[in-house]
Amino acid sequence: MSSVVVSTGTDTVNGGAEKTVSKNLTTRDTYGKAFKVPDYTIKDILSAIPKHCYERSLIRSLGYVVRDITCMCLISYAGSNLIPKVEIDQYEQLSKVLRGGLWCLQSYLIGLFGFGLWILAHECGHGAFSDYKNVNDFIGWVLHSYLMVPYFSWKFSHSKHHKATGHLTRDMVFIPYTKEEYKKAHNVSKLSEIMEDSPIRTLLGLIFQQIGGLQLYLATNATGQELKEYSMPYKSHYNPTSPIFEKNQFWYIVLSDIGIISTILMAYNWYKYDAFHMLINWFMPWLWVNHWLVFVTFLQHTDPTMPHYKDHEWNFARGAAATIDRDFGFIGQHIFHDIIETHVLHHYVSRIPFYNARDATKAIKEVMGDHYRYDGSSMWKALWDCSRACQFVDDEDVDGVMMFRNVNGVGVKPSD
Template identity: 40%
Template sequence: MGVQGVSDTKAVSTSIDSLRAAIPKHCFQKSTSTSMSYIVRDIALVCTVFYMGTQIQYAPTFALRCALWALYSVFQGFVFVGIWILAHECGHQAMFDNGTVNDTFGLIMHSFLGVPYFSWKYSHARHHRYTNHMEKDTAFVPAQKDGNHLMAKVQDKVKHVFHMTEDAPIVSLIFLIGHQLIGWQTYMLCYASSGYKSLALSKDPRTTSNLSHYSPTSPIYLPSQRLAILVSDLGLLAVGYGLYYATQVMGLTQVALLYGLPYLWVNHWLVAITYLHHNHGDAEHFEQGTWTFEKGALATVDRDFGFVGRELFHGIIEFHVVHHLFPRIPFYHAEEATGAIQPMLGKKYIRDNTSFLKALWKTFTSHHYVVEHETKPGVLVWAK
């Protein structure tokens, strides 16, 4: 399976400073020309594939048109994800030296894909700050046995109704499809899977109703961030109007096929990538007293998605651990930076080369909740 996992006997003795020192200094340097070349390349790819999509209507048979639309949606979905990741890099200020330039390009690219740029930027920054913290992480905080986790309770109820076992494939498939299709919107609208101390303001998300990433007054954000949230919403309104205008010119069906289908693929890949970065049999989670930044960052996972992962997804799947340690390293230096620190991390470095989609199914069907580690107080591991 190609897994390098956590060792109970070999602890990481390296600090963030020593890891930083091991990485060549140029890996931390941003190149305006290189960053712009990736943005121009991905926009050119979107436009090229879009043009090819507009020609599908002229295919001679219905069956051929269906096959071409399926092919178009998959490939344009890949390219859209590439755009999403470049905006993600801008959110980390990892594309350009100038913060305003980062935010301008990030706002444009994320708005195009229906993402409220600043809203996501602020909550995502706290995810990086408190990765795998059971109370303060903002995303994919796992359920605990007999805990107050909505999705775990719903799955148990459905399985009981259908009189199926814990490992019933059909039930797991239904929930996996739902997880992939609406997981992103659920997080953006309801702050689902977040820790109960993860809000910027001192409130418990379990007892708070206004948890939308689109609301400037949400306790997810500080009062000083509200104007930026409003700017994010205005960006989405502009794109929404653009799509409305496109339907008047091209028709609703054509816009749904050209934009809507790839958008669904973006949802799928975005949720799958993020989920598999933070769910693995060797990835530990930590309670308040035992969590440290280093422990949380090193409990993330590098995986492999071949050509698509490295070229179209900009290596975000393959080199995610170093991104959590040093999120301002430009993605085009992440492979070199990973190679520099991996020998220092030893078995603390988690890499799983299992087929990506196979890993998604295996992880989703086997990792339901975490339990206390048998010998490490304050450390939680996935129940077997």
């Protein structure tokens, strides 16, 4: 489907220079359905949001922190005192298996609320936690450090991600291959020379992504911009001189590293004192937090209907719309603090606290219309479908508007 350009428009972001983009563009998504590129402006979005949505309450936000920590402590206490007593008469082996399963359940539940804490720290980084910057940074630093995420390092790179979401060369995470990069990675001249990925290979890739994706990103900037002139360790979020940071952020990165080192020392001493309970109450829940973070962020920014843009067709309003809201039921709304269900709004105005985000989402949907993306299907199925369908992007239909394609026979067959 070819594009039709009838006029140009401008968009202004954060008081910056106006950005001219083509108007009335239409292309095809992965499944061959028409995709109309958004033409509304960020001003249209901001004008629609009720003023009360911007109100932040330190007491209310702290209440959620206390709630999540209390739940984690109660789960740990209940597990430590009740699980050892589980026993089935005359079935010692079955009793061990049952206790093992309950220990795993304990770690899983702690991990759910641990990710809830991660989201509250993420709110701190955006200034959505309260009106007090120093309070936000202190609480965010403590919570993220406990979860082994360098707070200021994440805050700074994540801010750049928000400023350039969906921009092919300026976004900071989940940067897809272009078609040419994908062919180069497979050392071929034509896509037809690439074998379809087997389901087993897709599954193994997903397992690696979910377990190690976050740590690889933090340590090497994997899935971020390539920055070919720098070595992978040099691009680390732990390196104060990394090119992903500004020079005046040096000591904040050091402070982030101090938080991580403190947690490592805490975990090491806990392990020496009581290895089993350290593994059940911190290490395994930490693995779950890693999983949830990659699971959620990948699916917020990857979908067969999702565009990416080259610079000449990107603006802030289009980039923020290159996200999708999904539904994770009770857990998403009440434990993950609606980070999944209101993420589109979050990319338009990140300083709105999560407890006001549903009202704001209703408001911007009126402006976005068909451009608002929502998928209420199983997120586990979506994880699989996106992994199979979203292998690289190409602008074969409209110059500068990049849509996902694949060699797995899903949807539109890509050109060589």
